[in-house]
Amino acid sequence: MNPSELSSPVITTEPVRWSHKDLTGLQALTKEELTLLLDTAAAFKSVGTRHIKKVPALRGKTLVNFFVEPSTRTRISFELAAERLSADVINMSATASSLTKGETLKDTALNLQALHADMIVLRHSSAGAAQFLAERLDASVVNAGDGSHEHPTQALLDAFTIREHKGRIEGLHVAIVGDILFSRVARSDIFALTRLGAKVTLIGPSTLVPAELKRLGVSISHNLDELLPELDVINLLRIQHERQRKEYFPSLGEYTSLFGLSKARAARLKPDCLVMHPGPINRGVEIDSDVADSSRSVILQQVTNGLAVRMAVLYLCNAARSGEWV
């Protein structure tokens, strides 16, 4: 698929269609839909290497980055993705909006819609917030992270990165390490990777890795050392020891000694095991500083791929909303 042709309807021989105006999560997506997202991202990846980094797919469309929960990296990624698709982009944060005056999320969004916003990218601290808006707005709603629930574009870029390096996802053994309980990245990763056929193991302190998740078809371990040589991918989550987590584990030092990817641990990984992290990384905590910069680490490639994935998501959701046949 040539991205420069994407402003007009694309005729494809594949029977898979993207029919969702929103992307609120990955839980309900089929394997085919996930694959379509990844394939579309692959087509968009080349845009960033061009002299003119733009395609007209969203020209004339208004996209609002509504980041109620603050973020710099994800917001910049979505902003760049939208700009490269030629959309008009507005950035809104909670503090700069009438949410501070007590306006509800619903009213804020309805106001944006009244200004004919076509797409809203929402990051919010409440699980279910993206779905809440998607049900109430005609605009497309893309979830950039809703509380501890899902962060679908992060998981898509993770899957994309794995597929890019390994050629496939099916049959790979992927470990997700860290604070699973509060992680929207972990949940979206679990949905995506299990649907695409990977074997997923969750590793972390027993207070932060809920046994309930086994029902989703993942394994659970509290022993990172035992599993290192088996892994094809190790995805490290950022660990914090702020007030809310103090009851869950005693200190960052203890966490690092049990679950941190030290140099010694990294040496026991398979030579072609990918080291991943959604960022921002805590050097010296969940990942050793040198390991983060090593050849196994694909952390920065994840960031690059994030842009392509988000372009794909915005393109497909907008097409579904406009009734274009994709």
Place this chain on the structure above:
Amino acid sequence: MSKTLWLKNGRVIDPANHRDAVGDVLIVDGRIADAGVEVPHEAEVVDCTGLVVAPGLVDLHVHFREPGQSAKETIASGARAAAAGGFTTVVCMPNTTPSLDSASAVAWLLEKVRAEACVRVHATGALSKGISGEEMAPIGALKKAGVVALTDDGRCIQNHELMRRALEYAKMFGLTVMDHCQDYSLVGKGVMHEGYWSTVLGLPGWPAAGEELIVQRNALLAELTGTPVHCQHLSAAGSVRALREARQRGVPLSGEVCPHHIALSDEAVKGYDTNFKMNPPLRSEEHIEALLEGIADGTITILASDHAPHCGFEKEVEFDQAPFGILGLETELGLFLDILVHKRRVIDLNRLVEMYTINPARLLGLDCGTLSPGALGDVTLIDPSLEWQVDREASFSLSRNTPFHGWELKGRAVRTIVGGSTVWAL
């Protein structure tokens, strides 16, 4: 409207008098007449063939939001909703604004009740000042003002010493204490049952142990003090176990169940619809089964609604931000008939009526719940086989926060009679 009513040929279920037989009930001048009294010729005659004739039903757990939150509900609208649900007596919780922690607040409420309520509305008094769990409320003054029980419902006293002293103090007034069983440290910011669904949905969990712990606390303190303690809206298996064990030993502990805790499970939250958000939360299947067992074996003796109206705009927000609570008065009887009697066959009609009449009346020492001669002429006519669909727009409540809109239920009240006057009929 006539206060003399001849209810003919219904199935009269009056558990207080061990009566369950087809017969007549005569109400003369607002009171149940003796058997054999001649029917006055001006009596309104109601053919009750096929209907259950029960003492007016009692819901001892409702929130009528006055004083101070009248946008959600008023005494008048709440009473109309009660009547439409088949209830002739309700008991209001004290978490109003201000809370019912003073004689003047209670007096204000009871005056409004006198002026505006079409059914009998009783008030509970707060157990602690401001229901803030720090100091005992003026229980003596509240009793004098006419409260029928004490509770901090909405909240729960965490300091066990204070709870113990409040129970001891309440004892001399003969008041039962009702408790919303929640340990705040275990529950934290929980907004739904802690389990598979809270994990998948990424919502903070409210573990069953958070309720079970306080039920056990209450069992110990009820035993220590001898004051009757009633555990409200039980939702958890461990609560039923603790209640059963305590009752077996003769501890003055009782428990109630609300219909949503057996009609819905935590899976219902998966769409993030806040009409499924209440406190305590909907739980998983094994808890529902334990509640049903507890009802079946008589551990749980009372049914209630925890009718908790909220304005639409208050509920239409992000799930974790929404207030807890749903309506209940107009759907509870239908849900319990449909689920407990018809679908799951947990109890029969006799037991259902008992749990809605003489049991709550005895717990709180209320003059109602029987069809004894001389009793107040409060009667509920129930058609146990009537199939109907819940329509939230037809509710008499000022609010609309119910998860049961569109549900098809079997069994419904068809007429509500207070003091011989019909206050609602289908």
